[in-house]
Amino acid sequence: MTAIEPVERPAPAGEPLFDRVAFIGIGLIGSSMARAIAKLGLAREIVCSARSQATCDKALELGLVARASTDAASVVADADLVVLCAPVGAYAAIAPVIGPRLRPGAIVTDVGSVKQAVIRDVAPYLPEGVHLVPGHPVAGTEHSGPEAGFAELFENRWCILTPPPGANEAAVDKVAEMWRRFGSNLEFMEASHHDKVLAITSHLPHLIAYTIVGTATDLEEDTKSEVIKFSAGGFRDFTRIAASDPVMWRDVFLNNREAVLEIIQRFNEDLTALQRAIRWGEGDKLEELFTRTRAIRRGVIDAKQA
Amino acid sequence: MTAIEPVERPAPAGEPLFDRVAFIGIGLIGSSMARAIAKLGLAREIVCSARSQATCDKALELGLVARASTDAASVVADADLVVLCAPVGAYAAIAPVIGPRLRPGAIVTDVGSVKQAVIRDVAPYLPEGVHLVPGHPVAGTEHSGPEAGFAELFENRWCILTPPPGANEAAVDKVAEMWRRFGSNLEFMEASHHDKVLAITSHLPHLIAYTIVGTATDLEEDTKSEVIKFSAGGFRDFTRIAASDPVMWRDVFLNNREAVLEIIQRFNEDLTALQRAIRWGEGDKLEELFTRTRAIRRGVIDAKQA
Numbered sequence: 001m002t003a004i005e006p007v008e009r010p011a012p013a014g015e016p017l018f019d020r021v022a023f024i025g026i027g028l029i030g031s032s033m034a035r036a037i038a039k040l041g042l043a044r045e046i047v048c049s050a051r052s053q054a055t056c057d058k059a060l061e062l063g064l065v066a067r068a069s070t071d072a073a074s075v076v077a078d079a080d081l082v083v084l085c086a087p088v089g090a091y092a093a094i095a096p097v098i099g100p101r102l103r104p105g106a107i108v109t110d111v112g113s114v115k116q117a118v119i120r121d122v123a124p125y126l127p128e129g130v131h132l133v134p135g136h137p138v139a140g141t142e143h144s145g146p147e148a149g150f151a152e153l154f155e156n157r158w159c160i161l162t163p164p165p166g167a168n169e170a171a172v173d174k175v176a177e178m179w180r181r182f183g184s185n186l187e188f189m190e191a192s193h194h195d196k197v198l199a200i201t202s203h204l205p206h207l208i209a210y211t212i213v214g215t216a217t218d219l220e221e222d223t224k225s226e227v228i229k230f231s232a233g234g235f236r237d238f239t240r241i242a243a244s245d246p247v248m249w250r251d252v253f254l255n256n257r258e259a260v261l262e263i264i265q266r267f268n269e270d271l272t273a274l275q276r277a278i279r280w281g282e283g284d285k286l287e288e289l290f291t292r293t294r295a296i297r298r299g300v301i302d303a304k305q306a
Numbered sequence: 307m308t309a310i311e312p313v314e315r316p317a318p319a320g321e322p323l324f325d326r327v328a329f330i331g332i333g334l335i336g337s338s339m340a341r342a343i344a345k346l347g348l349a350r351e352i353v354c355s356a357r358s359q360a361t362c363d364k365a366l367e368l369g370l371v372a373r374a375s376t377d378a379a380s381v382v383a384d385a386d387l388v389v390l391c392a393p394v395g396a397y398a399a400i401a402p403v404i405g406p407r408l409r410p411g412a413i414v415t416d417v418g419s420v421k422q423a424v425i426r427d428v429a430p431y432l433p434e435g436v437h438l439v440p441g442h443p444v445a446g447t448e449h450s451g452p453e454a455g456f457a458e459l460f461e462n463r464w465c466i467l468t469p470p471p472g473a474n475e476a477a478v479d480k481v482a483e484m485w486r487r488f489g490s491n492l493e494f495m496e497a498s499h500h501d502k503v504l505a506i507t508s509h510l511p512h513l514i515a516y517t518i519v520g521t522a523t524d525l526e527e528d529t530k531s532e533v534i535k536f537s538a539g540g541f542r543d544f545t546r547i548a549a550s551d552p553v554m555w556r557d558v559f560l561n562n563r564e565a566v567l568e569i570i571q572r573f574n575e576d577l578t579a580l581q582r583a584i585r586w587g588e589g590d591k592l593e594e595l596f597t598r599t600r601a602i603r604r605g606v607i608d609a610k611q612a
Binding site: 089113140198200205206209210211215217218219223226228229233236237238244247253254263266267268275287292293294297300303 | 444466493503504508514525530535541543546547555557566567570589597
């Protein structure tokens with residue numbers, strides 16, 4: 001174990017970055033990170049905790065970790081990197097449990113889709129000399145659980161780090177280097193800006209997809225089966241998004257309330273305008289918007305995010 | 307030329323179904339049909355008309371048709387199958403032009419995403435002995451134009467036919483047989499029911515995607531470029547849908563007004579309920595819905611439409 005305070009600069013490429021990495025929660029993202037760390041040899045040992053014994057067993061069975069426990073405190077004790085991969089709403093309960101067991105010089109990071117809440121819920125419980133580097137890999141699939149992960153999930157995807165003001169530079173560098181080795185592009189932002197940008201690129205799309213699929217589940221049985229049958233007309237893309245992890249997404253909306261409500265409001269105004277254009281047969285307004293939105297698609301393709 | 311009234315029963319598999327097929331409009335769907343017809347040897351000759359000379363030239367250059375003209379009347383004269391592949395809003399102008407030139411026994415079909423409007427706009431202009439069999443292949447991509455088509459587009463996709471009451475059975479059979487040979491599954495519906503089902507499986511998803519991408523285009527330039535950069539969080543799927551043909555979709559909304567407005571209303575109520583749940587921190591309501599929507603995804607996967 002080499003991690004002492006201050007945190008050392010990242011090791012050269014090819015060498016391990018960490019001695020022991022502890023995952024708190026090991027679903028799609030955590031298990032993908034564990035696979036990537038193992039594949040790239042970035043740590044000497046990987047351990048995890050999960051809320052259920054079944055998930056612990058699964059993580060061991062998949063060979064993702066050397067040790068797994070339902071007791072989060074016991075796995076973080078000797079870790080120099082702790083990665084929170086639980087739903088964001090669970091952080092407030094996890095932080096006071098693991099806080100006292102973290103050793104000086106340890107780095108705590110996470111992968112949550114909201115970032116202000118992490119700083120709010122976790123930072124107060126970290127002892128002096130433990131470094132918080134909140135992170136968010138903008139990657140995922142609609143599948144959940146440790147068996148759903150794969151080491152290449154983060155390649156060519158963005159990872160956003162939102163270190164709070166005054167964060168330890170070496171700790172930030174080490175976390176950034178880990179993501180670079182995973183093949184990700186790095187971006188640094190203030191947590192509040194992150195939450196605003198992600199409200200539109202990720203949170204609103206999920207909310208809308210959940211809504212529209214929910215609207216369909218309320219239809220009479222006959223119509224519902226037809227909706228499934230003819231879903232290739234656009235609906236199926238929404239069902240994929242609306243199959244994402246329910247607890248994770250519940251926590252995202254509850255923990256990014258202001259930004260999400262603000263963007264729903266804008267969306268609602270825009271939808272009402274379109275609704276009115278349809279009612280009054282204003283084809284030119286519809287065509288103008290539908291033409292304008294094509295430019296954004298070209299942007300997404302040009303940015304290699306298609 | 308063998309087509310006389312009454313229409314003959316479909317030829318056995320492997321034999322041509324039609325003598326001359328005329329496409330009015332030759333974009334993604336029309337050109338995919340033309341490719342499939344050629345590949346499967348379903349017609350002796352394929353011709354087309356398009357509004358612009360450039361599209362006619364492109365169709366000839368791609369080898370899709372033997373003859374192309376901007377004059378729709380001239381290409382339908384000797385056709386035993388006429389396929390309307392123009393935006394639905396153009397049918398009302400096309401029908402009176404081609405009607406007088408259609409020969410007895412000819413079949414007129416189409417591929418529009420709304421079906422009541424077709425019967426309303428086309429049927430009155432068809433002479434006695436010409437058979438209208440409206441159709442809608444539930445298949446597509448976000449790309450437009452004759453170069454975007456491919457013969458396999460319809461394989462394992464549904465094609466819905468909405469023959470009006472009293473339609474000629476042999477004509478319906480022939481059109482159905484063409485779609486079967488394309489690899490599609492056939493479904494028969496009343497036009498009004500089609501328009502209601504597609505309003506939710508296709509029209510609302512497109513409207514929502516256009517709206518959300520439109521909301522993003524109104525953001526300040528900095529944020530907009532970040533929205534594109536981090537679109538992998540869900541937004542990019544909407545940009546794909548919102549890149550669909552603007553004129554085609556304008557016409558869909560204008561021609562399925564009642565069903566679309568009705569489903570927007572339901573969607574709005576459901577979104578408002580979610581918005582309220584977020585505002586008041588009602589996590590149980592969110593989780594309940596997000597869990598329920600997963601079942602629909604499983605249905606889509608089971609129906610092999612994923």
